[in-house]
Every structure is written in structure tokens, then in C-alpha cells.
Amino acid sequence: MSPETAPPNGTATPERRCQNCGVPLLGEHCYACGQPTKGLVRHFTSIIGDFMDSVFELDSRILRTLGPLLFKPGYLSLEYFAGRRVRYVSPVRLFVFLSLFAFFAAQLSFKIEKGSAGEGEPAASQASKVGEIGRVTTVAEVEALRDQAVAELQRARKETADVPGVGIGLDVAEKGIVNEAERRIAEIERAQAAGEPVPVPERRSDEPSMSFNGEPWHPEKNPIKIGFLPDAANAKLNEQAGRAQGNIKRIQEDPNLLKDAFLSTVPTTLFVLLPLFALLLKVAYLFKKRLYMEHLIVALHSHSFLCGALLAVLLLDAAAGWTEALPWLSNPLGWLEIALITWMPLYLLLMQKRVYRQGWFMTLLKYGVLGTCYLVLVSFGAGISLLVSLVNV
Numbered sequence: 001m002s003p004e005t006a007p008p009n010g011t012a013t014p015e016r017r018c019q020n021c022g023v024p025l026l027g028e029h030c031y032a033c034g035q036p037t038k039g040l041v042r043h044f045t046s047i048i049g050d051f052m053d054s055v056f057e058l059d060s061r062i063l064r065t066l067g068p069l070l071f072k073p074g075y076l077s078l079e080y081f082a083g084r085r086v087r088y089v090s091p092v093r094l095f096v097f098l099s100l101f102a103f104f105a106a107q108l109s110f111k112i113e114k115g116s117a118g119e120g121e122p123a124a125s126q127a128s129k130v131g132e133i134g135r136v137t138t139v140a141e142v143e144a145l146r147d148q149a150v151a152e153l154q155r156a157r158k159e160t161a162d163v164p165g166v167g168i169g170l171d172v173a174e175k176g177i178v179n180e181a182e183r184r185i186a187e188i189e190r191a192q193a194a195g196e197p198v199p200v201p202e203r204r205s206d207e208p209s210m211s212f213n214g215e216p217w218h219p220e221k222n223p224i225k226i227g228f229l230p231d232a233a234n235a236k237l238n239e240q241a242g243r244a245q246g247n248i249k250r251i252q253e254d255p256n257l258l259k260d261a262f263l264s265t266v267p268t269t270l271f272v273l274l275p276l277f278a279l280l281l282k283v284a285y286l287f288k289k290r291l292y293m294e295h296l297i298v299a300l301h302s303h304s305f306l307c308g309a310l311l312a313v314l315l316l317d318a319a320a321g322w323t324e325a326l327p328w329l330s331n332p333l334g335w336l337e338i339a340l341i342t343w344m345p346l347y348l349l350l351m352q353k354r355v356y357r358q359g360w361f362m363t364l365l366k367y368g369v370l371g372t373c374y375l376v377l378v379s380f381g382a383g384i385s386l387l388v389s390l391v392n393v
Contacts, residue, residue, distance in 0.1 A: 065089040069305055070312070073347045074354035077301050081294065091300035095274075098307035099267040105314045107263045111256055133180050137198040139188055146181035150174055171379070217241055244390045251393060261389035269381045270307075274299050277374055284366045285356050298355055302348055309344050313337055 016037075017023065018030035028037050065088045068075040076088060089097070133145050153174045191198045217224065223238045251258045274296070281295035320333040352370075353363045 061087060061089050065094060066308065069094070069301070070308055073351035074301075077298050077351070077355050080297055080301075091297050091304070095271075095300050095304045095307065096267075098304050098311060099270060102307040102311040102314070103263050103266050105311055107260050109314045109318060133177070133184050135200055136184070137188065137200065139185050142181050142184050142188070146177060149177045153177070217245065240391050244387070247390055247393045251390070257393045258386075258389055261393040262386055265385040265389055269385045270303060273374075273377055273381050274303060276377055277303075280370055280373055284370055288356060298351075302351060305347060305351075306344065309340055309347075313340055316340065 016025040018025055018033060018035060020035045021030065021033045023030055023032040025037065029035070065076065079085075079088065080091065133142055136142055136145065188198050219238050219242060223234070224241055225234050226237070229237075278292060278296040278299040281298060282290075282292050285295070316333050316337040320330045320337065323330040323333065349363070349367050352367055353360070356363070
């Protein structure tokens with residue numbers, strides 16, 4: 001230290017040493033044992049700041065990340081591959097942060113009204129009519145109940161068109177209704193052809209029930225039994241089925257229970273599907289000789305974009321609703337919402353083109369194949385999430 005910069009008393013500044021091993025410190029972490037210089041014995045506000053930075057990286061990096069994420073397809077992935085990583089939020093944290101916020105906002109953005117099922121009748125009444133499909137004795141009655149239930153689901157699909165995942169769950173429900181109607185029609189026709197009375201299950205019409213092997217599920221009379229599973233696994237399945245059947249009545253009384261439970265499982269479902277989507281990318285671009293982890297980074301950024309765009313759509317939709325009395329403001333917000341929804345598939349196409357650098361023909365072909373395959377995976381995942389939600393509601 002020069003005489004000009006020496007302390008007034010002429011003593012040198014004490015050397016900083018690690019409190020654990022005593023080695024001189026060169027930064028905020030000891031290079032010998034790895035212990036950080038900061039412990040928990042300090043101001044609580046600084047601990048909160050470190051926590052937010054560690055979990056979400058909520059500092060200037062989030063501002064440098066969100067703009068390119070939403071409006072520059074493929075930019076973040078290419079920056080990551082080029083080694084410029086520290087200036088942006090890491091892909092995993094970005095996805096976790098946006099998915100949690102997006103689907104939490106989705107839970108708050110709409111509410112299923114009990115009286116919206118059809119012509120002022122409560123949702124529970126409409127659900128009981130769906131259960132009657134297995135009890136009516138003519139084809140015309142089955143078709144009438146089927147058409148009414150499908151029309152209600154289609155109406156609900158329009159009301160929740162802006163919320164990804166809900167539409168898939170409604171598709172699963174519609175398919176189940178159609179399959180049950182087809183099964184009952186075949187049962188009625190077989191009985192009529194044999195000159196026998198149409199069988200009617202013995203249960204109260206308002207009792208919630210699930211079906212297995214074409215008959216109402218029962219833990220003893222008609223349990224779930226899958227041949228290749230051990231008895232313990234089948235017993236667990238029937239235990240879960242009993243919980244689900246017990247929840248059906250609660251869901252009929254308050255459909256928002258299932259909606260909230262389903263949306264809360266979507267981030268976990270997407271996180272499970274991410275490696276599978278990366279594997280699809282690996283197969284589609286096998287001859288590019290890219291590492292699997294590179295495809296996983298692309299998958300994380302693309303899913304982060306979808307969650308971020310969903311969050312923006314929900315915020316725009318809420319703002320348009322709040323300013324409905326001001327058409328000069330609410331109309332442009334609605335146009336922005338439509339533009340953003342249109343931008344979502346276009347963004348993914350441009351991202352695929354810029355990251356993998358293939359011609360337009362091959363990019364469009366692979367984009368269509370990947371989209372179809374992933375839609376099947378998402379539908380399967382949504383079905384599993386719906387079942388899990390039914391059990392855990």
C-alpha cells in the first residue's frame with residue numbers, strides 16, 4: 001500500500017481470512033473449502049434479497065431476459081450455446097418462475113359459476129343428467145342426454161378458451177361421455193335384438209359413480225383389477241378410486257374445486273413432459289449431432305415463452321375487463337391479446353428455424369410432426385393430471 005493511500009494511523013488493512021479454514025479470501029467464497037463469507041447472522045432484509053435472487057434470480061437479469069424471451073425467437077438459446085449465460089436468468093429457473101405465476105394467474109382469472117351449466121340449472125343437476133346415460137332405456141333418450149352434455153362442455157370450452165390445459169380436460173370429459181353413450185346404445189340394441197328387457201343398474205340417480213368394465217365401480221362387487229399388477233398395486237388403485245368417487249359429489253356442488261386442483265398440477269406435468277419434448281427434438285434433428293442437453297435448453301426456453309405469453313394474455317384479458325366501460329382502451333387491449341395468441345405458434349416456428357438452421361420445407365415438416373406428437377403427449381399428461389386432481393381435490 002502506498003504512503004498516499006495508507007490509513008492515518010499507518011497500519012495496513014487487516015487481511016480477510018476464511019472463518020472456517022483460515023485461508024486468505026479472494027472473493028465472497030473461500031477457494032479452499034467453499035464456505036461463503038455471508039452467513040445467516042445479519043440483517044433479515046439482506047437474507048430475503050439473497051433468497052429471491054437464489055430462487056428466482058429477480059434482479060436486473062430478469063429485465064434482460066423477458067424481452068428477448070417474448071419477442072426474439074431462439075435468441076436466448078443461441079446466447080446460451082455461445083457461452084453468454086450469466087447475464088440472463090437460467091433456463092430452469094425461468095421456466096419454474098413463469099409456469100408457477102402463469103397457472104396461479106389462470107386459477108384467479110376465471111370462475112365456473114354453478115348456474116352457467118345450462119338455462120339456469122345448477123352444474124350438479126346437469127352432471128346428474130350425464131350419469132343418467134347408463135340408466136335410460138331407449139336410444140333416443142341416450143342421444144338426447146349425450147347431445148345436451150356435449151353442448152354444455154362446448155359452451156364451457158368457449159368460456160375458458162384462453163386457458164391452456166382446461167380445454168384438454170374438457171376434451172377428455174367429452175370423449176368419456178361419448179364413449180359411455182355408445183356403450184349404452186350398444187347395450188340397449190343387444191337387449192332389444194334378444195327380446196330381453198334393457199338392464200338398468202340398481203343405484204340412486206343422484207349418487208355419483210364411476211364406471212369400470214361397463215359397470216359402476218364398486219370396491220368389492222366390481223373393483224379395478226389390472227392383471228399384470230400385483231394385488232397391492234390393485235388395492236391402491238381401488239383406494240384412490242374410492243377417494244375420487246367421494247370427491248365427485250363435492251365437484252358437482254363446486255366445479256371450481258376440480259378446476260383449481262387441475263391447474264395447480266399443470267406446471268408439474270409440463271416439467272415432466274419437458275425431457276420427452278427434448279427427446280423428440282433429438283430424434284427430429286439427429287443428424288445435427290447436437291447434445292441432448294442442447295435440445296433440453298431449447299425445450300425449456302420454448303415452454304418458458306408459452307408460460308410467459310399465457311401470463312401476458314391473462315393480464316391483458318383482465319385489463320380489458322376492468323376497462324370495459326372505456327372502449328377506447330379496452331378494444332386495443334383486446335387486439336393485443338389476439339395478436340399475442342397469434343404470435344405464440346409463429347414464435348415457436350421461428351425459434352425452431354433460427355436454432356436448428358434448416359430450410360423452410362424441412363422446418364415446416366418437422367414443426368408439424370413435432371407439434372402433433374407433443375399434442376398427444378400433452379393430452380395424455382392432461383388426462384393423468386385430471387385423474388390426480390379428481391383424487392386430490
